[in-house]
Amino acid sequence: MCTVKVLSFLTLVFSFVIPHSIASVIKRTPAGSAISCSTPIEQGLGQQLSFGASISLPGSQAFTNANHRWSTAEHPDFAVVVTPANTQDVVAAVRPSPFPIAVQSTDTSQVNYANACNYPFLAVNRGHGTAISLNNVHHGININIRNLTSVTFAPDGNSITAGGGVFADQVIRNLAARGKVAATGACACVGGLGTGLGGGFGRVQGFYGLVADNLLEMTVVTADGSIVTANNQQNSDLFWALRGAGHNFGIVTSFSTKIYPLIPNWYAASYIFTRHQLDPVFQLLNRYNANGAQAKELLTYTLITLNPAISHDPVIIVSIQYAGPEADALEYAQPFVDLHPVVVNNQTVPYAELADTVGTGLNSPACVEGGSSKATFPVGALSFNLTTIHQIYDLYSELVTRYPDFSESLVQFESESMLQVRKLGDEDTAYAHRGDNILFSLLTQYTSPTANDAIGPQYGRRFRSIVIAGDGPGRRLNAYVNYAYGDETVKQIYGYEDSRLQRLLALKRRYDPQGKFDFFNPIIPINRKR
Numbered sequence: 001m002c003t004v005k006v007l008s009f010l011t012l013v014f015s016f017v018i019p020h021s022i023a024s025v026i027k028r029t030p031a032g033s034a035i036s037c038s039t040p041i042e043q044g045l046g047q048q049l050s051f052g053a054s055i056s057l058p059g060s061q062a063f064t065n066a067n068h069r070w071s072t073a074e075h076p077d078f079a080v081v082v083t084p085a086n087t088q089d090v091v092a093a094v095r096p097s098p099f100p101i102a103v104q105s106t107d108t109s110q111v112n113y114a115n116a117c118n119y120p121f122l123a124v125n126r127g128h129g130t131a132i133s134l135n136n137v138h139h140g141i142n143i144n145i146r147n148l149t150s151v152t153f154a155p156d157g158n159s160i161t162a163g164g165g166v167f168a169d170q171v172i173r174n175l176a177a178r179g180k181v182a183a184t185g186a187c188a189c190v191g192g193l194g195t196g197l198g199g200g201f202g203r204v205q206g207f208y209g210l211v212a213d214n215l216l217e218m219t220v221v222t223a224d225g226s227i228v229t230a231n232n233q234q235n236s237d238l239f240w241a242l243r244g245a246g247h248n249f250g251i252v253t254s255f256s257t258k259i260y261p262l263i264p265n266w267y268a269a270s271y272i273f274t275r276h277q278l279d280p281v282f283q284l285l286n287r288y289n290a291n292g293a294q295a296k297e298l299l300t301y302t303l304i305t306l307n308p309a310i311s312h313d314p315v316i317i318v319s320i321q322y323a324g325p326e327a328d329a330l331e332y333a334q335p336f337v338d339l340h341p342v343v344v345n346n347q348t349v350p351y352a353e354l355a356d357t358v359g360t361g362l363n364s365p366a367c368v369e370g371g372s373s374k375a376t377f378p379v380g381a382l383s384f385n386l387t388t389i390h391q392i393y394d395l396y397s398e399l400v401t402r403y404p405d406f407s408e409s410l411v412q413f414e415s416e417s418m419l420q421v422r423k424l425g426d427e428d429t430a431y432a433h434r435g436d437n438i439l440f441s442l443l444t445q446y447t448s449p450t451a452n453d454a455i456g457p458q459y460g461r462r463f464r465s466i467v468i469a470g471d472g473p474g475r476r477l478n479a480y481v482n483y484a485y486g487d488e489t490v491k492q493i494y495g496y497e498d499s500r501l502q503r504l505l506a507l508k509r510r511y512d513p514q515g516k517f518d519f520f521n522p523i524i525p526i527n528r529k530r
Contacts (some may be wrong), residue, residue, distance in 0.1 A: 020048055029212060043080065048092035052085030052147075066144045069127040070189075073373035073449060076122050076519065078138035083144045087098035087219060087227060087253040091123065093143050094251065094516075096223025097484075122519055123251040125165050125191040129370065131521045132486035148253055153178070159216055161256045166192040168364055169355065176352040181262040183214045186301075188355040189367035191252035193255050198248030198482035199431040201439065203321060203354070206296030206417030207260070212429050213421070214241035220250035223516040241507045244430030245481070245494055247520040251363050267329035268319055268357050269346035271336045272307065273316040280339050281316055282384040285415060288332060289383065297323040298332055301358075304396050304502040310342055314397050314433040319358050335371030372408060372445045373453070377485050380436030380478035381469040384413070388470030395466065396442075399459050405452055408445040411463075413438060430504060432495030433478045440467050441483055460485060484521050495520055 046055055057080055066081040084091045119141035148163030151174050162171065168190035175181055184202050185195040185234065193211075195202070200211025208214055217231035221243070228250070230239040241249055261461035273281050285302060288294055303317040318336060322329035326348050337344060347357065355361040392411055400407050415438045422434050441462040444456035468475050476496065479488040494504060501523075508523050515524060 019039045020143060020450065041391065043381060045092065049082070049085075049089050050085050054083045056081040056083065063451045066124070066142055066146075067127075069368045070367075070369050071130050071372070071374035072129075072370055073453070074130055074132065074134040075143060076134045076142075077139055078122075078137070078142040079139045081142040081144050083147055084253075085147060089222065090123075090143060090145070090221045090253055091225045091227060092252055093141060093225070094221055119489055120519070121516070125194060126167055126189060126366070128190050128194075129372055129520055130491070131484060132375075133521060133525075137519050143251065145251070145253070148321070151426055153259075154256075157259075159256050159258050160297055161217075161254060162192060163254050164193055164252045168192055172355070173352050174263075175259055176262055176350070179262050179264075180259045181351065182257055182259045183208050183211045185211065186299075186355070187360040187367060188364075189360075193252055196250070196255075196257075197242060199244055199246075199429075199433070199480065200415060200482070201416060201480075203266075203299055203416075204260070204323070206298070206420060207323070208258070208293065209420040209424065210429075210431060213424055215243055215259060216256040218242055218252045218256075219254040220252050222250045223512040225512060237503075237507055238511060240428070241430045241504060241528065245504055246430075247481075247525060248517050248523045249506060250517060263323045264350055265325065265348050266323055266351055266354050267326045267333070267346070267348050268321050268354060269317070269329070269333050269336070270319045270346075271339075271341035272343040273318070273339065273341050274311050275313050275315075275393065277339055277341075278316060278389060280385055281318060281336075281388050282386055284335055285318070285413070286384045287478075289415045289437055291383070292422070294415060294417040296331070296417045296419065298417070300413075300415045301413075302413040304393055304399055305409075306407055314393065314400070315342075321354065321358060349495070372447050372458075373449045374443060374445050375456045375460065375485055376483040377442040377444075377457075377463055378480040378483035379440045379464050380433045381438045381440050381467055381471050382475070383437065383471070385470040387445070388466055391466045391470070392440075392463065393460065395462060399444075399455075403446070403452065403455055405446045405448050406444060409456075410443050410445075412441045412443060413439075415439075419499055420529060426495070426500060430494070430500070432493075432497075432500065433480065436478055439480055439483075441480075455459075457485065457487065461487075486521060488521075490523060490525065494523060 021096045026058045056066060063081050067078055084090045120137050122137050122140055123143045124144055125145050145165040148165035149170060151166060152161045158230045168184040170189050171182055171184050171192045181204055183204055184192055185200060185203050191392055195209035196215055202211060217229065220228045220230055222228055228235055232239060238249060264428065271496060285300055288300060299321045304314050305317060307315045320332055322332065349357045360366050396411050399409060418437055442460055444459065446452045464477055468477055477488065479492045481493050484493050494501060502521050
């Protein structure tokens with residue numbers, strides 16, 4: 001669920017190597033003087049920023065904090081952090097300027113600069129991205145948008161406008177206090193917008209569709225530093241691309257999205273089963289999924305994972321979440337109880353507390369930053385093929401038995417209603433996989449990266465091959481962009497239709513011809529540059 005995470009960031013670029021002897025955190029003071037290439041970054045770029053913005057350099061706690069990531073496997077190389085206070089600050093960081101790459105001279109009190117433009121930059125919010133393409137950022141600028149968190153309600157009460165740095169928990173709690181809800185990712189810690197840039201699955205999907213489907217407008221800083229408004233009337237082609245392939249086109253500094261009346265209380269239950277119950281559990285899940293026609297109120301999240309306190313073999317954890325009272329949810333809950341799970345937990349909670357209840361809250365293990373290298377290998381599927389499920393179980397068991405450092409890894413199955421999602425078509429957004437019913441993912445986690453970096457991808461490829469082979473004739477790999485590992489082809493992430501890809505490529509050439517936003521599952525892979 002939280003392997004998305006995604007990614008509340010987009011990609012951008014500058015680059016310096018600034019000696020640690022330079023100040024730690026610099027609050028800029030605007031000045032009108034011209035910038036020289038020999039000007040230190042805190043004076044050069046700092047002069048262009050507004051009050052409230054800041055620059056953090058290596059050696060400072062602010063720099064360290066801004067570069068914490070959910071996974072330690074992806075480590076874009078940053079030499080400076082710029083924390084904007086508004087859209088104009090993002091423009092100042094992005095627009096080609098005379099700030100060069102800094103190199104330390106033999107006299108450490110001096111910083112010499114070279115290469116007056118074309119520095120790599122990456123917009124970062126919550127740091128949940130796990131795509132290996134993030135490692136292509138070298139000596140870049142972290143444009144940290146976490147302070148862009150304003151939330152404003154429209155006068156009619158049907159939408160909000162929020163800063164690009166808000167995260168899901170902020171949106172959920174702010175709206176719940178007013179009896180409202182918006183489409184967000186399921187994990188409290190992921191960005192409020194980043195999920196939507198890649199589509200965006202979530203708890204209210206059965207009612208309102210993907211996060212992307214609910215976006216009304218975005219304010220975007222493009223590669224040349226322009227501020228562009230994108231909606232169905234203005235720059236509608238860019239608006240189409242941003243909803244599904246958005247990481248390729250700019251930094252979204254604010255967005256407007258639909259909001260709806262809140263269903264205040266949700267029923268949440270979890271059940272733990274052992275290996276011998278695999279078939280009846282997944283038969284039940286198949287029945288509920290109903291080829292994507294799952295009840296709009298119902299979500300099921302199922303894990304294959306280790307729990308040594310219960311079994312030496314991997315266990316199956318089923319979480320059901322239902323938008324409504326227990327009496328209505330029992331139609332779906334009781335059949336799991338009848339299978340005699342080893343552990344049963346259930347309660348009814350306010351929607352704002354649901355993430356904490358089911359283990360995806362801000363302080364849950366699913367949201368903890370760092371500590372291990374993580375990678376996700378997603379596959380869109382049509383059904384729970386029982387032969388496939390057994391093969392996946394055996395593959396996972398092999399992984400954690402043969403390589404104990406991978407004991408925190410898991411297999412995840414996300415099943416939400418797709419009926420509302422399919423009310424939109426390919427012409428409406430760039431999201432490519434509306435025909436899939438279930439999202440299968442292998443999440444690998446390990447703490448010794450040097451020894452284990454190659455193992456996760458090996459099992460990821462085997463996992464995906466198993467799912468595709470069992471999903472029916474003619475099925476191909478559909479990789480959810482927010483979870484994609486980064487070794488997938490462009491078609492596997494963004495769709496197989498030539499017309500769709502040609503449209504995306506044409507827009508890329510128009511809005512980002514130099515590939516400034518090519519660090520998160522790019523439309524044009526870095527190893528196949530123009």
